[in-house]
Amino acid sequence: MTDSLRVKPEAFKVACSSCNLRELCLPVGLGRNDLDRLDDLVATRKTVARGDTLFHSGDPFQSLYAVRTGFFKTCVSSEDGRDQVTGFQMAGELLGLDGISNDRHSCDAVALEDSQVCVIPYSQLEDLSREFTDLQHQFHKIMSREIVRDHGVMLLLGSMRAEERLAAFLLNLTQRLEARGFSASSLILRMTREEIGSYLGLKLETVSRTFSKFQEDGFLEVKQRHIRIVDQAGLQQLVNGANC
Amino acid sequence: MTDSLRVKPEAFKVACSSCNLRELCLPVGLGRNDLDRLDDLVATRKTVARGDTLFHSGDPFQSLYAVRTGFFKTCVSSEDGRDQVTGFQMAGELLGLDGISNDRHSCDAVALEDSQVCVIPYSQLEDLSREFTDLQHQFHKIMSREIVRDHGVMLLLGSMRAEERLAAFLLNLTQRLEARGFSASSLILRMTREEIGSYLGLKLETVSRTFSKFQEDGFLEVKQRHIRIVDQAGLQQLVNGANC
DNA sequence: CAGCTGCCTTGAGACACATCAAGGCTCAGC
DNA sequence: GCTGAGCCTTGATGTGTCTCAAGGCAGCTG
Numbered sequence: 001m002t003d004s005l006r007v008k009p010e011a012f013k014v015a016c017s018s019c020n021l022r023e024l025c026l027p028v029g030l031g032r033n034d035l036d037r038l039d040d041l042v043a044t045r046k047t048v049a050r051g052d053t054l055f056h057s058g059d060p061f062q063s064l065y066a067v068r069t070g071f072f073k074t075c076v077s078s079e080d081g082r083d084q085v086t087g088f089q090m091a092g093e094l095l096g097l098d099g100i101s102n103d104r105h106s107c108d109a110v111a112l113e114d115s116q117v118c119v120i121p122y123s124q125l126e127d128l129s130r131e132f133t134d135l136q137h138q139f140h141k142i143m144s145r146e147i148v149r150d151h152g153v154m155l156l157l158g159s160m161r162a163e164e165r166l167a168a169f170l171l172n173l174t175q176r177l178e179a180r181g182f183s184a185s186s187l188i189l190r191m192t193r194e195e196i197g198s199y200l201g202l203k204l205e206t207v208s209r210t211f212s213k214f215q216e217d218g219f220l221e222v223k224q225r226h227i228r229i230v231d232q233a234g235l236q237q238l239v240n241g242a243n244c
Numbered sequence: 245m246t247d248s249l250r251v252k253p254e255a256f257k258v259a260c261s262s263c264n265l266r267e268l269c270l271p272v273g274l275g276r277n278d279l280d281r282l283d284d285l286v287a288t289r290k291t292v293a294r295g296d297t298l299f300h301s302g303d304p305f306q307s308l309y310a311v312r313t314g315f316f317k318t319c320v321s322s323e324d325g326r327d328q329v330t331g332f333q334m335a336g337e338l339l340g341l342d343g344i345s346n347d348r349h350s351c352d353a354v355a356l357e358d359s360q361v362c363v364i365p366y367s368q369l370e371d372l373s374r375e376f377t378d379l380q381h382q383f384h385k386i387m388s389r390e391i392v393r394d395h396g397v398m399l400l401l402g403s404m405r406a407e408e409r410l411a412a413f414l415l416n417l418t419q420r421l422e423a424r425g426f427s428a429s430s431l432i433l434r435m436t437r438e439e440i441g442s443y444l445g446l447k448l449e450t451v452s453r454t455f456s457k458f459q460e461d462g463f464l465e466v467k468q469r470h471i472r473i474v475d476q477a478g479l480q481q482l483v484n485g486a487n488c
Numbered sequence: 489c490a491g492c493t494g495c496c497t498t499g500a501g502a503c504a505c506a507t508c509a510a511g512g513c514t515c516a517g518c
Numbered sequence: 519g520c521t522g523a524g525c526c527t528t529g530a531t532g533t534g535t536c537t538c539a540a541g542g543c544a545g546c547t548g
Contacts, residue, residue: 076395080485084399100388107395130374143387144344150394151320151351155328157401158445201402203536208497241324447506452527
């Protein structure tokens with residue numbers, strides 16, 4: 001965004017220990033000692049312009065990435081052209097965990113706005129997490145959390161109707177934004193209707209119609225990508241199957 | 245199944261090093277040394293009768309479980325009664341990875357036939373994997389593989405039609421059975437139509453109808469839970485969107 | 489400012505799957 | 519062998535979402 005700050009990617013001195021995301025990101029719960037060593041490991045950042053790809057499916061897996069600023073989507077695709085957005089990642093969230101299984105990435109990670117990520121060389125992370133119990137444990141928690149999150153999405157895709165899906169999506173988004181100090185009631189979507197639809201297993205027209213319906217029903221104010229949540233409790237009720 | 249073998253759960257002497265599943269399970273790729281130490285860790289087995297629950301959502305998380313014999317399903321449920329089968333696990337597959345994130349299990353694991361699992365105390369696994377690089381790496385791979393698998397299910401739920409979903413499900417099942425030395429063309433389903441439906445985001449009637457259609461179309465022979473795959477290539481084509 | 493281009497909205501009609509309902513199969517227990 | 523419970527199959531009907539199509543809005547470029 002601030003073009004004057006655009007220096008060479010490697011020129012940043014990075015330090016988890018002084019990062020304002022350290023309570024959301026990999027360093028959660030680490031002591032002084034672990035943090036200092038983590039600082040050595042996470043030595044570089046990388047800038048990814050809006051629309052650019054951080055890694056492609058099939059790329060050799062070397063590193064994990066922690067989102068520092070910006071916003072990403074990840075998507076998988078099958079041999080035939082089918083395509084599915086599997087998640088949206090914001091500051092403090094990790095990208096690339098899928099790559100460990102195979103030594104190759106199995107999805108694409110695309111920046112939805114100009115973004116910056118911290119590069120975490122994976123083999124060094126393994127080395128360091130053999131030394132530090134807390135880091136090891138924290139890393140396992142992050143992987144496990146991703147599994148739990150995916151199960152939640154499976155529940156959504158397998159058993160919810162369009163309105164419920166979109167409501168659940170919006171509530172999840174605002175909750176994560178709130179944890180990062182943003183307003184819980186007003187947000188700007190970084191993704192298109194089509195990307196939301198892909199994530200939720202819906203067509204873009206259905207997403208659009210559902211936004212309009214939410215507006216009519218007084219849950220939201222929608223103006224393109226600007227969303228204001230007027231009745232959060234109402235959305236929550238909807239997710240909980242109140243209208244069945 | 246063999247009731248004469250039903251001794252006390254703890255009475256088995258367990259040994260990963262001599263287990264015929266070691267090429268599918270946690271020990272994959274470990275050397276002699278690591279294996280011996282793993283034998284000490286995985287000291288007990290547990291028998292779970294058909295219909296019984298290995299762990300419930302909300303239970304404190306202590307151990308992972310490796311399926312030794314039998315067949316499980318895992319399912320999550322939301323506050324309102326919504327329910328979703330998130331996976332089916334067979335011999336050599338790990339249960340309980342969801343529990344790490346929270347120190348509590350976040351899904352139920354239910355035996356679909358009389359089963360036996362190896363108990364893997366988690367904190368000890370963490371200890372041991374700080375000593376042995378290969379074990380650490382293997383464990384990370386297993387977690388990552390679960391994430392990749394979940395993304396595949398999201399693709400299925402988000403973008404496939406009923407026939408494609410069921411075909412993909414059957415192919416996945418037979419592939420895993422084949423890796424365990426069973427026939428790739430003939431199988432007995434351990435789960436009901438309703439459980440298949442829950443996993444695939446379909447109603448049981450739709451699952452049943454789709455089985456019937458596959459039979460008419462000459463892909464399968466279906467007789468209740470006995471399935472014979474007549475045209476595997478045809479199913480594969482179906483998954484790849486051939487009929488669109 | 490005109491004229492794009494990409495994205496979003498809305499309507500009408502089609503279709504895949506769900507729902508409701510009835511009946512059949514299989515196996516266990518008496 | 520009969521009976522009942524659980525599971526599966528099949529038909530008729532309903533509906534939520536998709537598809538196809540047209541048009542609108544915002545932002546960029548020349």
